[in-house]
Amino acid sequence: KQEVTQIPAALSVPEGENLVLNCSFTDSAIYNLQWFRQDPGKGLTSLLLIQSSQREQTSGRLNASLDKSSGRSTLYIAASQPGDSATYLCAVYGNQFYFGTGTSLTVIP
Amino acid sequence: DVKVTQSSRYLVKRTGEKVFLECVQDMDHENMFWYRQDPGLGLRLIYFSYDVKMKEKGDIPEGYSVSREKKERFSLILESASTNQTSMYLCASSLYPSGSPYNEQFFGPGTRLTVL
Numbered sequence A: 001k002q003e004v005t006q007i008p009a010a011l012s013v014p015e016g017e018n019l020v021l022n023c024s025f026t027d028s029a030i031y032n033l034q035w036f037r038q039d040p041g042k043g044l045t046s047l048l049l050i051q052s053s054q055r056e057q058t059s060g061r062l063n064a065s066l067d068k069s070s071g072r073s074t075l076y077i078a079a080s081q082p083g084d085s086a087t088y089l090c091a092v093y094g095n096q097f098y099f100g101t102g103t104s105l106t107v108i109p
Numbered sequence B: 001d002v003k004v005t006q007s008s009r010y011l012v013k014r015t016g017e018k019v020f021l022e023c024v025q026d027m028d029h030e031n032m033f034w035y036r037q038d039p040g041l042g043l044r045l046i047y048f049s050y051d052v053k054m055k056e057k058g059d060i061p062e063g064y065s066v067s068r069e070k071k072e073r074f075s076l077i078l079e080s081a082s083t084n085q086t087s088m089y090l091c092a093s094s095l096y097p098s099g100s101p102y103n104e105q106f107f108g109p110g111t112r113l114t115v116l
Helices: none
Strands: A008-012 A018-026 A032-038 A044-051 A056-059 A062-067 A072-077 A085-092 A097-099 A103-108 B004-006 B010-013 B019-025 B031-038 B042-049 B064-070 B073-078 B087-093 B111-115
Touching: A008 A018, A018 A032, A018 A085, A018 A103, A032 A072, A044 A056, A044 A062, A044 A072, A044 A097, A062 B031, A072 A085, A085 B042, A085 B064, A097 B042, B010 B019, B019 B031, B019 B111, B031 B064, B031 B073, B042 B064, B042 B073, B073 B087
Parallel strands: A008 A103, B010 B111
Antiparallel strands: A018 A072, A032 A044, A032 A085, A056 A062, A062 A072, A085 A097, A085 A103, B004 B019, B019 B073, B031 B042, B031 B087, B064 B073, B087 B111
16 A cells, blocks of 8 residues: 655754655556645645656746655755745655655744 | 535534535536545545535445435434434535546535534
């Protein structure tokens, strides 16, 4: 069964810093990988989707990369802001969607 | 924009009650999903549906059933609620057939269910 791991579980950075969130998965037979943001008590908001044939996707200050062969993805956030504080989850899509447990990000003003 | 709505944001029920959670999506998506989210366990798939009147068990279907009578609506039913079903319930939908690299999930706001 696919296992998705996100390390660290929590991260705290000062405002303005660039940061990288990590996602690893055990089975490389995936169709895509999706990054989400979740605010406390809310649903998940889709940030980026990377198809298995792609290496990266960009949206504004966010850049996600995918290395399927090594089972890794990273989400790069440039010039972090307090409004970026949230939990970030990755999900891989193979025979079903499998989610990591997320990284809780706090950006300190 | 895709919109997925859930019938309640917060719900409090008693042990043994029958509970209905409803999810509606407005973008004609083929696929709909029910997850529960618990601290430290992440999202776990309860049931999903790839077509009207069609359902498939996910990883934790015990104690739950589902109904999909119309394409836009997917209901989760707790036949006899128990305290261990206290959780955040999330509904999602996606457009493309199984196995498509374009399959992107869109989530509703969630229902926080407490069973006393």
